[in-house]
Amino acid sequence: MAKPNLLITMRPAKDVDLGRFLMAHYEVPYKERPHAPIFHVFALKWWGYGDRGYPLFVRQIDNAQFSRNGPIWGELDPPEGDPKNLWPDPMNSPKEFSEVHELQYYIRRVVGKSVVAWSYFNLLQHKKVVWSSITTGVPWYEKFLCYIGFPLVRKLMYLGLGIDKEVADKAITHIYEGFDRIDELLSDGRQYLVGDRLTFADLALATSFGPMILAQGYEGCLPNQVACPAYMQKIYKELRQRPAGQLIQRIYDEHRPAKQVKG
Amino acid sequence: MRKQNLLITLQPSSGVDTARWLMGHYEIPYEERPHAPIFHVLALKWWKQGPEDYALLVEPDGKKTFGRVPIAERFDGAAAADKKLIPDQATEKELYDDVMAVVNYSGTVTGSAVVNWSYFNLLKSKWVVWPSIVTNVPWYEKLFCFLAFRVIRVLMYKGLGLNQEVSDKALKTIYQSFDRIDERLSDGREYLCGDRLTLADISVAALFGPSILVQGYGGHLPNQVKCPEYMQKVYKELRERPTGLFIQRMYDQHRVPKQL
Numbered sequence: 001m002a003k004p005n006l007l008i009t010m011r012p013a014k015d016v017d018l019g020r021f022l023m024a025h026y027e028v029p030y031k032e033r034p035h036a037p038i039f040h041v042f043a044l045k046w047w048g049y050g051d052r053g054y055p056l057f058v059r060q061i062d063n064a065q066f067s068r069n070g071p072i073w074g075e076l077d078p079p080e081g082d083p084k085n086l087w088p089d090p091m092n093s094p095k096e097f098s099e100v101h102e103l104q105y106y107i108r109r110v111v112g113k114s115v116v117a118w119s120y121f122n123l124l125q126h127k128k129v130v131w132s133s134i135t136t137g138v139p140w141y142e143k144f145l146c147y148i149g150f151p152l153v154r155k156l157m158y159l160g161l162g163i164d165k166e167v168a169d170k171a172i173t174h175i176y177e178g179f180d181r182i183d184e185l186l187s188d189g190r191q192y193l194v195g196d197r198l199t200f201a202d203l204a205l206a207t208s209f210g211p212m213i214l215a216q217g218y219e220g221c222l223p224n225q226v227a228c229p230a231y232m233q234k235i236y237k238e239l240r241q242r243p244a245g246q247l248i249q250r251i252y253d254e255h256r257p258a259k260q261v262k263g
Numbered sequence: 264m265r266k267q268n269l270l271i272t273l274q275p276s277s278g279v280d281t282a283r284w285l286m287g288h289y290e291i292p293y294e295e296r297p298h299a300p301i302f303h304v305l306a307l308k309w310w311k312q313g314p315e316d317y318a319l320l321v322e323p324d325g326k327k328t329f330g331r332v333p334i335a336e337r338f339d340g341a342a343a344a345d346k347k348l349i350p351d352q353a354t355e356k357e358l359y360d361d362v363m364a365v366v367n368y369s370g371t372v373t374g375s376a377v378v379n380w381s382y383f384n385l386l387k388s389k390w391v392v393w394p395s396i397v398t399n400v401p402w403y404e405k406l407f408c409f410l411a412f413r414v415i416r417v418l419m420y421k422g423l424g425l426n427q428e429v430s431d432k433a434l435k436t437i438y439q440s441f442d443r444i445d446e447r448l449s450d451g452r453e454y455l456c457g458d459r460l461t462l463a464d465i466s467v468a469a470l471f472g473p474s475i476l477v478q479g480y481g482g483h484l485p486n487q488v489k490c491p492e493y494m495q496k497v498y499k500e501l502r503e504r505p506t507g508l509f510i511q512r513m514y515d516q517h518r519v520p521k522q523l
Contacts, residue, residue, distance in 0.1 A: 216499075217488060221486055222486070225479050226480065226521070226523045230521060237514075237515040237518075240478070240511070240515055241511075253502055258495035259488070259492065260492055261486075261489055
């Protein structure tokens, strides 16, 4: 029996969900090996990559390895004109290409960082709330160590990401600014962020901003809203009803192939 | 003597979530005592009520009210004008009739179909349905559910008369219900009856809610990605319909947030 393609991941990460989305969109079958935060560092080290090297796609047919999303879409994105194409051709459609490139950078690298900071800082204060996000499908020993050493995992994550209350408070301001910018783009009634079709920018938006509306379909197993503190619920509810929030859920509902997460 | 209102519930029930919503809306403080399916029958029996008499509200003076409409009626009369959910039968008869027609339809037709389809399919997988049936229930109920989940499932299938045929029929009814509400919303109205929030909106949101895995539902619906793929397809499709968007909007704009 052929070995499956592998996707080595940190379970809750937004860029991991982008990687999953890409794999599903390009119809590349794979088996995910999810890891809990902190433990993903050891897993990636085992494969020869640094702590930010996720998701790591290991293709079985030639054992080629693609670390992070850039190399993944670089390898899998078909030419413009193919219905699966997500990146406009820089030569044929330079304007669209630039828009997608600039937007995805802003969404993932500028505002996305704030989503990570605000979400982890607040959710990690409640072990039960964040439990399924960090341990679903991970090896039993990671789950066990997270269970007994949760305060240590939290401390290491706070240290590793450089987050505290002040950073989280600043982050939520950036997040609202991010939603403002996307709302403004959508105010002309467009269905997608760039052009009249799904592009990488839409996938970036859905996965990077998805945790701010607790998007259904995000395979990082976001918490159930009612388990979250009331102040977080207010933010989720408000952002979900904004045009950007509606687009995020629509991208998941209409473009993310359904897949059952086990564990 | 107790100083707190008690709400005796069956954790995942959509009728119960309507009651939770009403208590939050009318700003009536309460303590919820949730029970796992089957065990709720024993809890209600202890309070000298029948197996269907949930959510059961027990006030400090011992006064008991059960069911979503009676609980709404219990508090609506004394509510401030902007909190009233039931139109006045004398002065707004047409609106009252319309609201109650939607309330009854969503409870007897759609609510039952959502229950049948959801329980039949979700109960096939213990880990998918686990948070819905055991969150915050007494430890011994959780333990029994853990050890004897199959017995619980058999009893629930028997009690509700569930099988594949019933489930398939229920899904058809759910789609027909979405058609009806979509049609009502097609004129761009913000609320189902009249121009303000009524019991009709809350009933549709809570009773249809499990069919889109609405966020904010107090009964701990499963995470969509843990559900079987054929269920995910239904959730995704229904969520993007006008009724699905309406349901989530009602929860986001009108449900008072509470950490459970």
